[in-house]
Amino acid sequence: MKSKSPRTLYNYLQFKNISTRKSNNTYNIISILFTKQTKQLFWFILFIYSPLSAQNIVSGKIGSESGIILDNANITIRTVNKETVAFGVTNQNGEFSFSVKSGSYILRVSHIGYNTKQIEFEISDKTLSFETITLNEGYTELEEIIMDAEKKSVIQKGDTTHYYVSHFLNGTEQNLKNIIEKLPGLSISENGKITANGKTIDKLLIEGEELFKKQHQLATENISSKMVKNIELIRNYKSFETVNNDKETGVTALNVKIKDTYKNKISGNVESHYGRKDRYKLNIPGFVFKERLKLSIILNSNNLGTSPMGIEDYFDLTEQSQNKTNESQVIISNLNEVPRFLNPNNKVASSQTHFGTISLISTPSEKIKHDFYGIFNYSNQDEINSKQLTFNNTYETFSALENNSINEKNYFGVFKLNSIYKPNNYNTYQFKNQLNIDNTNLIKNVNSLTETQNTQVTESLTPKKIIFDSEISLNKTINSNYFSSNISYHYLRHNLYHELESNVPLFDIDFKNRNFNLKETILKENNKVSTNTSYLINKNKKTFSLYSNTFFSNNKLNSNTNELNEFSNNLNLKCFQSKTGFDLTLKPSKKIRLTAGINYNFAHNYLNKHYSNNLFLGYKSNFKVIFNSNHITELSYNYLNFSPEIDNLISGFIIKDYRSLIANNNISANDIFPYHQIRFSHFIFNPKSLFSYMFNIIYNIKDKALGENIVINQNFSITQSKTTNKDDTFNAFVFIDKTLKEFPLSISSSLSYSWNDKVYFLDDEQANFKQENISGMFKFSSNFKDFIANFNAGIKFSKDNFTNNNTSSRFVLYQPFLNIEGCITKQISWNLESKLSKYTNNKSEQYLRIISPKIRYLSLNSNWEFYISGNDILNLNRPIILDNNSTPTYFEEKRTYILQGYIIFGTKLNF
Structure with a gap:
């Protein structure tokens, strides 16, 4: 088979998969029907065949009319004779850059959900940088058939899974943690880590930035549910420091998008709790989300x-x-x-x-x-x-x-x-x-x-x-x-x-x-x-x-x-x-x-x-x-x-x-x-x-x-x-x-x-x-x-067996649980967590019953919230739990005093 020019090869693959249309949606259809790997293959082949004598750099950035950065936008550069000389997609930051010879060209930009734009330009200097190119929103016929963001709660686009969180909320959510726990395939582990399909994610992003690094708990418990617009799960994520290459990163990232009303200003809350025996908690998270600046400050003091x-x-x-x-x-x-x-x-x-x-x-x-x-x-x-x-x-x-x-x-x-x-x-x-x-x-x-x-x-x-x-x-x-x-x-x-x-x-x-x-x-x-x-x-x-x-x-x-x-x-x-x-x-x-x-x-x-x-x-x-x-x-x-x-x-x-x-x-x-x-x-x-x-x-x-x-x-x-x-x-x-x-x-x-x-x-x-x-x-x-209550019920269990030469020991934990939450009115929500823990080893058995209720009142005409919270209210005196451990050195049966339960009253001022 004879080698093909970039244009011939591109057209061959294009017309082999879809018929020619006279609309401006051709490139959008290609981007849907072809996988991301195919796009990267196109780009790789075109770069291999591109003239080695190209000396000039054409670069720019793609965005929407509402200011959203558009990644994976299709970029094509053609000569006035319609010959393709460069083809690719924008990176995570909506940027692109190509090497071309001096001459006259047509820059074509397309993206799913937006109208295609063409720009004619000439280049003779070493570099030509476009200001942000803005695409107007518009939906193609094929896109409407495949997906409708207003009707679907989870949508897959390439390597990105989009969660439209409003479909999953019932009014009881207080923070990001409560939202994530309701999204399919996502959960919060017992150590506070966000997991996607059972595996801890590699990166947590807030508005595209790794603001909390790997401290997931700080984000999930301090970002209010009111601030969250949508959530994206990105596979093969490439960060700002990643240079353009076709290598699959294998990095899984969760990106939390913030509502526009919480951007370009100081937002957060002041939360305080106090209860019997001087139990207290003071928590103050503050955030700034701007295009070029992301800031988070969190202060916490507690004896809970x-x-x-x-x-x-x-x-x-x-x-x-x-x-x-x-x-x-x-x-x-x-x-x-x-x-x-x-x-x-x-x-x-x-x-x-x-x-x-x-x-x-x-x-x-x-x-x-x-x-x-x-x-x-x-x-x-x-x-x-x-x-x-x-x-x-x-x-x-x-x-x-x-x-x-x-x-x-x-x-x-x-x-x-x-x-x-x-x-x-x-x-x-x-x-x-x-x-x-x-x-x-x-x-x-x-x-x-x-x-x-x-x-x-x-x-x-x-x-x-x-x-x-x-x-x-x-x-x-x-x-x-x-x-x-x-x-x-x-x-x-x-x-x-x-x-x-x-x-x-x-x-x-x-x-x-x-x-x-x-x-x-x-x-x-x-x-x-x-x-x-x-x-x-x-x-x-x-x-x-x-x-x-x-x-x-x-x-x-x-x-x-x-x-x-x-x-x-x-x-x-x-x-x-x-x-x-x-x-x-x-x-x-x-x-x-x-x-x-x-x-x-x-x-x-x-x-x-x-x-x-x-x-x-x-x-x-x-x-x-x-x-x-x-x-x-x-x-x-x-x-x-x-x-x-x-x-x-x-x-x-x-x-x-x-x-x-x-x-x-x-x-x-x-x-x-x-x-x-x-x-x-x-x-x-x-x-x-x-x-x-x-x-x-x-x-x-x-x-x-x-x-x-x-x-x-x-x-x-x-x-x-x-x-x-x-x-x-x-x-x-x-x-x-x-x-x-x-x-x-x-x-x-x-x-x-x-x-x-x-x-x-x-x-x-x-x-x-x-x-x-x-x-x-x-x-x-x-x-x-629209129901007064929702539930989360199940059982956790763990069994350890230790064998040391001819001796053996065991430790078993069974923990059935039932959590119920609901809204009485738009202003009043409640939550009740309960579990029964049964500890068993070779010689002993112990039960620990835990009930933790919470009531929240939300003021509709102000930014105030009021709480009455209880934790382990059946054990307000000092309880003891049974534990077990075995090593090659010894067998251990351990009894440990744990924190007493409490009842506290709290207020929160959102800003």
């Missing part, structure tokens, strides 16, 4: 146990952004424990939180963006619990009764600044900086009773941690190829002071007097410089990716306890590691992607004047079928490696708590721990039938693992890092969601199963530990528009 962040939020904020060597470097640490304020809030006896956050995104021009994000959190909480601990060693079984009283004060702050310069659609420069501060003051009083002694200990820990990250990056598109490079710097300083005062000697230490006092100091420092470079080549139906990642780190760990030699560590670990590899992706059809890759790794370590080198390989493979953006199947295999961190290499003891020591058995700096990872996922979302389904499996196989050797006696235990020959994990998850069209009901269910099967050593004798968990949820909800 509500925290603005969870443990996932903490890791999202503090994770090392520079760790881009991917599979070859995974950090495992014995020292880094998260603050206790991140524990589930119902497992504390008292809690007080003061929180503030500010997010500012400024776009002074179409080429520049500045993004600042800051969080400060102070928490003060008390925990009271009792534990029945059962220990097993190779000779005997013994137990301990432990009572704990813990107070923790934590100061936590994160500050991020990101600047982006994008001179055109083909180049992006970024400069990122992040500072984390995490200081804790913890006092723990312990009373432990065993058969041989009664131990009373006061532990004081003051860990102070500071982390700084900085990164400069360049992303560039060269023809249809993609180049990326960055250099980053990471600094960590972790200073820990640990003091123990006891009535008896600890750890068999020979104290010189009756003052059984231990003072431990630990200083850990890390300086790390990383570089990452990749080049992606697109050619025909192949994508070839070359990459190189290197880093150099200087790690120091010093510890000392009472000047005792066996408790002294003085380590200096210098590491240099590089990884070079390539990936090859084949596209035998529009739907199928086949990827295979290999990487070569070199690691050089220098630990206290001892050198070691390692050479190893990594592999990857992937099979992906993209039926459409809402139906994807993927199977992958990876052969990965990770290395131990410096605190796995200690030569002396480190104290973890009053009866636990950490040590090293046989781990060395040149150890490499390889493992196999198999993944499978299948995902379906049908916007017409309002049905979604997801199935995921992850299986990790480790034949050489970083394990433990545990030495236990009556009074303390020693956990040593040691190489083992097995540490396998398996996770499976299935999610189904269906909204009925004939009746306002929705059904949702999920089921997960996981296990961890590993080998460890007990007094140097091999043992086996296995933990299994099966958990799930089933619920059904109503959404009657």
Whole structure:
């Protein structure tokens, strides 16, 4: 077959699929009938055949008459002889840019739902930039047949699912969270994350900007339902810093559109609550939504146990952004424990939180963006619990009764600044900086009773941690190829002071007097410089990716306890590691992607004047079928490696708590721990039938693992890092969601199963530990528009089985629930949440009944709202819950005091 010119090829595909029409809607019909992948194929082929001598740049931006930015608008540049010289679509910001020769041309712009516009122009200079080209609204005959936004609640356009939220509201909604929970396929997880079809979304956008980063809870609980216009779920999302390329990003983003009445002004509310026993909450969110400026400020103070962040939020904020060597470097640490304020809030006896956050995104021009994000959190909480601990060693079984009283004060702050310069659609420069501060003051009083002694200990820990990250990056598109490079710097300083005062000697230490006092100091420092470079080549139906990642780190760990030699560590670990590899992706059809890759790794370590080198390989493979953006199947295999961190290499003891020591058995700096990872996922979302389904499996196989050797006696235990020959994990998850069209009901269910099967050593004798968990949820909800009440009912359950050699234990939680909400009038709405929790372990059983009512009065002639709220009103005195945990070291049955219920009165002023 002879090669075709761009015009011939375009016309061939055009007339093969639709007949010629004399209307101006031809290009709109093409954009509907062809998938986004086909459009990208057109663009790619046309760029390949475009004359290489083109020297001039034509660029511009497309918008609607109402000021809406139009992405995926079709752009065609033709000569006066009607020969097509360039063709493509606008990016997420409505921008386009093409290279053409000097001459006279016709620019044609079309978009679904808008009238086509043509502009004649001449170019002889190097650049020609159009002001914003405005399209007038107009609907084609074909568009009216396919979709009518006024009649449908969910509409699919390419990779974007549009939710018209007014179809789902019943008047009881107070914030964004209440809206999302009613949309098909979307939900809020128990840790506050937004999920789409069972999977946490990658990005949350407010008016197209990532204003809240990954802190979904801040957005969903502080953006009022009145402010929300519509919601979009975008697959293969490309942000401002993404340069034009045909690569599928795989990023899922949820974009919340704000009503025009809340734009270009200060909006938000002031909310205050107060109740018996001085329970209170004060919350002040404020927002500014302008075209070039987005601002959010949220202040919160409460003693109700509500925290603005969870443990996932903490890791999202503090994770090392520079760790881009991917599979070859995974950090495992014995020292880094998260603050206790991140524990589930119902497992504390008292809690007080003061929180503030500010997010500012400024776009002074179409080429520049500045993004600042800051969080400060102070928490003060008390925990009271009792534990029945059962220990097993190779000779005997013994137990301990432990009572704990813990107070923790934590100061936590994160500050991020990101600047982006994008001179055109083909180049992006970024400069990122992040500072984390995490200081804790913890006092723990312990009373432990065993058969041989009664131990009373006061532990004081003051860990102070500071982390700084900085990164400069360049992303560039060269023809249809993609180049990326960055250099980053990471600094960590972790200073820990640990003091123990006891009535008896600890750890068999020979104290010189009756003052059984231990003072431990630990200083850990890390300086790390990383570089990452990749080049992606697109050619025909192949994508070839070359990459190189290197880093150099200087790690120091010093510890000392009472000047005792066996408790002294003085380590200096210098590491240099590089990884070079390539990936090859084949596209035998529009739907199928086949990827295979290999990487070569070199690691050089220098630990206290001892050198070691390692050479190893990594592999990857992937099979992906993209039926459409809402139906994807993927199977992958990876052969990965990770290395131990410096605190796995200690030569002396480190104290973890009053009866636990950490040590090293046989781990060395040149150890490499390889493992196999198999993944499978299948995902379906049908916007017409309002049905979604997801199935995921992850299986990790480790034949050489970083394990433990545990030495236990009556009074303390020693956990040593040691190489083992097995540490396998398996996770499976299935999610189904269906909204009925004939009746306002929705059904949702999920089921997960996981296990961890590993080998460890007990007094140097091999043992086996296995933990299994099966958990799930089933619920059904109503959404009657004009009815006094709607309901959300179902059951949650979780079962853990622990097997340690020949002993076993279990912990089961069943939790049926019924939530009812409704409107008495337009001004009065109510909500009642109820659940019954049943806790069961090997020996005990416990029930906890929770009822939480709420009534809201909305003033129609003002911006005031009034509340009466109750939480867990059946347990206004201090309740206790049953918990269970098992490790290779011990079996634990735990009883914990939780927060008392409350009744509070509240007001809210919206502005």
